[in-house]
Amino acid sequence: MINRECGIFKTTYQADMALYTVPLARITVAGFLAFFALILPFILDVKHLVWANLVGINLVAALGLNLLVGFAGQISVGHAAFMAVGGYTAAIMTSRADMPFWVGLVGGGVFAAFYGLLVGLPSVRVKGFYLAIATLAAQFITEWTVNHVRWIGGKGFQASIIVPPAKLGGLVLDTEREKYFLILAIAIVATVALLNIARTRLGRAFVAIRDRDIAAEIMGVDIVRYKLLAFMISSFYAGVAGALWVYYLGNANIESFRIVESINFLAMVIIGGLGSVLGTIFGAAFVTILPLALEDILQNFKGVIPVSDIHSFVAHLRFAVFGGLIMLFLMVEPEGLNRLWRNIKDYFRVWPFPY
Amino acid sequence: MNEMLLEVQNVYLSFGGVQALRGVSLEARKSEILAIIGPNGAGKTSLINAVCGHYHPQRGRILFKGIDITRLPPHRIAALGVARTFQNVALFRDMTVLDNIMLGRHVKMKSNPLACALYWGLAQREEIRHREVVERIIDFLEIEHIRKVPAGALPYGLQKRVELGRALALEPELLLLDEPMAGMNLDEKEDMARFILDVQEELGIGIILIEHDMGVVMDISDRVIVLDLGEKICEGRPEEVVSDPRAIKAYLGEAIAPKGG
Structure with missing residues (x-):
């Protein structure tokens, strides 16, 4: 129903290599884009616009992490550190050097990319768990540096820097809805760029390194170069997301880039589906919204639960339920939400026949 | 000679x-x-x-x-x-047959990362040009029917043939x-x-x-x-x-x- 390719014939390689080869899929994607751009921002109240904005920023970062972990097969537990580098670069560029916000955005991405190159160097020699530990170390080193080097974090509490809101021409983006459009635009560019990378020479080289690094090398892929490139592109995404985050929040604060965030991003790509762009969108939305929605739901039971400090109880219960749901999801479908979606699609492909 | x-x-x-x-x-x-x-x-x-x-x-x-x-x-x-095949098949299991052979074209292709991310224009033209070469190899090895099947899902004999195709793609x-x-x-x-x-x-x-x-x-x-x-x-x-x-x-x-x- 959703994706019937029966009766669709392609006569050029260009048509066969298109992102969406089935007309109905093209219409569906266009419909979703129109919904996100024209309808959603006008029907959501401020609280839910905040949710949407958080999903958008997390999506940009998670796309970068999925490129590194899902496509290139290099594990990283330090993704929030790259966000910190991008965020603080942007914060310093705009608040101290008075540069326009888009310079800070690109600058944050580029600086994070070079930082990623540095952190990625161990990947040349080690892989798997050992690389995870190396990137974990990078996370802690970055947190410590931002917190303790006065030049970066200034004298503020938790290394926080006040950042002026983003400005486009004369327009100051300081309401939730204005920020929504900025985040949406960047998230779309980031998504399309990753889709393109995945279907070209670059993406094939990444997947080849993930599947069989020795064979990739012998087929002519310079694996040192491509591993480092994966780290750089992934960190660029994280840096842009970090910059977006500080403009969105109006300040840069080390608490937003702790190890917990790194683990959250890993949860997004694993729950969404490693090596899948659509899965990353599912995962970012799921992991971002679930705890917020859970809190809303649990607030309703305030009178029912006999606990003295009801507020912190709900906050903690929320994490317990969240963790339990993630475990359940991974047991039902270890390959993530993307796989679940594919199964549904495959079922309806031949519906109403069994096969 | x-x-x-x-x-x-x-x-x-x-x-x-x-x-x-x-x-x-x-x-x-x-x-x-x-x-x-x-x-x-x-x-x-x-x-x-x-x-x-x-x-x-x-x-x-x-x-x-x-x-x-x-x-x-x-x-x-x-x-x-210099191209080779392996004693124990070393295909990229999660990639399709087409992508496996396209990877063999890696050293012949020039698109830089930015062109790949932008796709439309340079990278697309290059992909199509190399796709034509790859299709000739697919035709030569008579594996048209499994083009879009993940290599890992194929029977052993066909995997060996795809591996030969990947090596040939390197010219x-x-x-x-x-x-x-x-x-x-x-x-x-x-x-x-x-x-x-x-x-x-x-x-x-x-x-x-x-x-x-x-x-x-x-x-x-x-x-x-x-x-x-x-x-x-x-x-x-x-x-x-x-x-x-x-x-x-x-x-x-x-x-x-x-x-x-």
Whole structure:
């Protein structure tokens, strides 16, 4: 129903290599884009616009992490550190050097990319768990540096820097809805760029390194170069997301880039589906919204639960339920939400026949 | 016309105390099929690994088209025109057959990361151009029907064929085949032998073949080299080698004594 390719014939390689080869899929994607751009921002109240904005920023970062972990097969537990580098670069560029916000955005991405190159160097020699530990170390080193080097974090509490809101021409983006459009635009560019990378020479080289690094090398892929490139592109995404985050929040604060965030991003790509762009969108939305929605739901039971400090109880219960749901999801479908979606699609492909 | 393609000169390779290759020298020429045979552990695969840069020998030199490749990393050797297949199929399991073979075009493609991310324009034109080459290989190997199937989901015989396709996509001048027929049934072996002969005859590629099936070796190779314990013990045309006492002792085995004798 959703994706019937029966009766669709392609006569050029260009048509066969298109992102969406089935007309109905093209219409569906266009419909979703129109919904996100024209309808959603006008029907959501401020609280839910905040949710949407958080999903958008997390999506940009998670796309970068999925490129590194899902496509290139290099594990990283330090993704929030790259966000910190991008965020603080942007914060310093705009608040101290008075540069326009888009310079800070690109600058944050580029600086994070070079930082990623540095952190990625161990990947040349080690892989798997050992690389995870190396990137974990990078996370802690970055947190410590931002917190303790006065030049970066200034004298503020938790290394926080006040950042002026983003400005486009004369327009100051300081309401939730204005920020929504900025985040949406960047998230779309980031998504399309990753889709393109995945279907070209670059993406094939990444997947080849993930599947069989020795064979990739012998087929002519310079694996040192491509591993480092994966780290750089992934960190660029994280840096842009970090910059977006500080403009969105109006300040840069080390608490937003702790190890917990790194683990959250890993949860997004694993729950969404490693090596899948659509899965990353599912995962970012799921992991971002679930705890917020859970809190809303649990607030309703305030009178029912006999606990003295009801507020912190709900906050903690929320994490317990969240963790339990993630475990359940991974047991039902270890390959993530993307796989679940594919199964549904495959079922309806031949519906109403069994096969 | 039969110009020199590969020269291996007095190569020594050891892993700790194990001597895998002990002073092996050989030459491979354009458009010839050179078979390397020998018992398990003779150093056949080590030799191929040394040629394609996966191992670097401690002594000796390896020249490809006159260029010293002894110390080059594998991806540079691949770019010069050496491709190989693996003894245990080493396809990219989660990639489609098409993408596997497209990856073989990697060194022929030039798109930089930014062009790839932008896609429309440069990268798209390049992808389409190389897709045409890949489709010719798919046509040549008769694997049109499995183009979009993930390589890991294919039966073994087809995987071997796809692996040959991936190696051909590199447009190599020298092709190293490490047991291309291991574990195949008779039909599959015949198909593979036909493809190997076609590759050599139509594309003029030099082939080095490791194979245990002596029937295949006798039928398709132009020259045979026998390795044992890391040393070359004899070399010659197939019919010379099968009657060489050293080859018989090391690998082929004595003929069963005639009845009553």
